[in-house]
Ligand SMILES: NC(=O)C1=CN([C@@H]2O[C@H](COP(=O)(O)OP(=O)(O)OC[C@H]3O[C@@H](n4cnc5c(N)ncnc54)[C@H](OP(=O)(O)O)[C@@H]3O)[C@@H](O)[C@H]2O)C=CC1
């Protein structure tokens with residue numbers, strides 16, 4: 001069987017990290033994974049848009065040296081390997097890349113390749129900006145109020161994949177250990193003989209590097225607040241610790257840039273509520289970032305009812321997964337929800353849409369390529385290619401304003417009474433974006 005060594009364009013050059021800064025050549029080698037299911041249609045449309053933006057912005061001076069790497073069904077078919085080492089090696093070597101969605105079977109079979117890539121490359125931030133594009137149909141009345149950036153921890157929590165099937169030898173062994181060593185806790189397991197068991201690791205290091213990234217972003221981008229979203233009332237030493245470590249780091253490393261709810265609590269306890277409110281107001285007035293926290297369940301209500309209270313969000317892995325799909329709905333759905341996974345120390349990053357493979361639409365040239373295209377836009381900004389990124393935003397704005405959109409937007413537009421909305425194919429929506437650049 002052939003090996004999965006990527007074929008790199010001869011004139012391509014490597015991106016490198018020099019003194020903590022990306023050094024991007026004019027012909028950067030960027031590995032890409034096409035993706036399973038709708039990934040194939042989406043990639044075909046997206047790569048044309050990304051190339052067109054670069055061509056229009058730089059008139060041949062810059063060009064991407066796309067290099068296909070393999071994972072998922074295509075890799076398994078070609079190489080009998082779901083995630084070849086060559087793919088990991090390529091992302092290691094070329095630093096930055098982009099991928100389509102990959103299928104993960106439910107309740108058995110292989111573990112997530114998406115998660116494996118994040119863990120193997122230690123891409124500890126999953127960055128998912130959620131903002132509304134004018135004209136995108138939305139189920140909420142004021143979608144323009146949604147402008148949030150999710151920093152989802154990307155390497156630990158239950159995504160570590162440490163769990164054992166009910167009745168398995170491993171589950172029995174762990175339960176026997178618990179019965180022996182922690183009898184009080186063991187007695188809380190309602191049906192031990194038929195329980196699957198999982199482990200949820202959340203570390204101080206993992207939390208701190210994620211929170212640091214969120215705060216650095218908030219400072220750099222002059223954002224208003226950072227909210228730690230957690231379920232720390234129930235999971236005290238994992239999610240609750242995430243909150244506590246987050247506050248401690250904010251006060252330790254960003255003392256002169258933030259004002260935290262913990263500070264407010266301390267001032268209230270020592271000098272009363274009025275003094276605490278005055279202190280907070282003064283801090284916010286001088287441009288400090290308000291650092292606060294919210295419990296995950298009520299957050300899911302409040303992001304709907306008062307989205308303006310949420311700005312940058314830092315949260316453990318599972319909460320971030322739920323929150324990013326829920327928030328995407330408010331700005332027009334998962335068809336326009338980009339993202340990126342990154343390690344800000346090593347410089348490694350893989351950009352990818354928030355959505356999955358949407359298998360029922362595979363190869364129909366139907367779904368919205370917007371999430372992948374806007375993930376490309378994020379990638380260009382990450383590379384410092386802002387002119388190309390701006391053209392993509394211009395193209396997306398124009399395509400939406402023209403009301404020639406994929407089925408998801410057309411469906412919502414029609415429901416909103418937009419009579420001239422025309423459903424176009426995935427590839428045609430790509431054409432529309434290029435036309436409006
Ligand atoms: N990072 C990754 O690679 C991810 C992979 N996955 C994997 O994808 C597979 C399918 O997951 P599933 O839960 O069905 O979620 P999906 O995100 O794949 O699809 C769910 C629904 O979202 C809508 N949707 C998805 N993509 C688009 C798009 N590009 N344009 C417009 N609408 C879209 C469709 O809604 P409608 O039916 O209303 O038209 C679709 O039925 C699973 O194996 C899962 O593990 C999931 C998430 C991320």
Ligand SMILES: O=C(O)CCC(=O)C(=O)O
Nearest residue numbers: 103104112114115321354
């Ligand atoms: O890996 C998967 O299949 C799902 C991942 C996911 O839902 C996400 O990263 O948002």
Ligand SMILES: [Mg+2]
Nearest residue numbers: 321322325354
């Ligand atoms: Mg998800």
